[in-house]
Amino acid sequence: MSENNLIYVLYGSSNTGKTTSLRLLAKKLEQITIPSITIPNKDDFAVTFILKNKKIGIITGGDDRGAIESGLTQINNNRRCDIIFCASRTKGQTTDFLNETFKKEELRWITNMYVYGNNDEQAFLCNQSVSDFLYNSLLLELAV
Numbered sequence: 001m002s003e004n005n006l007i008y009v010l011y012g013s014s015n016t017g018k019t020t021s022l023r024l025l026a027k028k029l030e031q032i033t034i035p036s037i038t039i040p041n042k043d044d045f046a047v048t049f050i051l052k053n054k055k056i057g058i059i060t061g062g063d064d065r066g067a068i069e070s071g072l073t074q075i076n077n078n079r080r081c082d083i084i085f086c087a088s089r090t091k092g093q094t095t096d097f098l099n100e101t102f103k104k105e106e107l108r109w110i111t112n113m114y115v116y117g118n119n120d121e122q123a124f125l126c127n128q129s130v131s132d133f134l135y136n137s138l139l140l141e142l143a144v
Contacts, residue, residue, distance in 0.1 A: 006141065007102050008134060011088040012112030017127045018087040019044060019060040021112065024131035025085060026058050046071040052142045054082040062087030065097045083141060085134060
């Protein structure tokens with residue numbers, strides 16, 4: 001499981017839009033390549049894409065170690081992922097698990113952007129900004 005090349009970890013507190021940001025990233029990738037599953041409109045999911053002969057995995061379940069382990073099993077079937085995007089809490093079992101599992105790979109920790117309060121439009125703009133950043137980071141990785 002620890003033979004992946006690059007792992008982007010979107011981390012933040014619970015209910016701060018990590019899954020939404022990763023879902024938006026998956027929807028962007030869905031526009032240019034075929035996903036392994038239909039991307040759901042709600043709830044956590046694990047999906048893979050092939051882009052420029054690289055296998056890209058996205059795991060949204062990051063609230064506990066079991067969710068990340070399950071997602072890794074789902075995305076790494078048949079062929080390991082070259083690049084993974086996943087969610088994690090800010091500390092505890094999920095960050096410990098990722099640091100231990102991927103100690104030989106490059107982990108890139110991305111702080112999730114979030115607006116506290118009751119402004120859903122601003123919160124969604126934050127999610128879009130984060131997904132744009134992750135998408136552009138992926139395109140840079142694939143251009144090398």
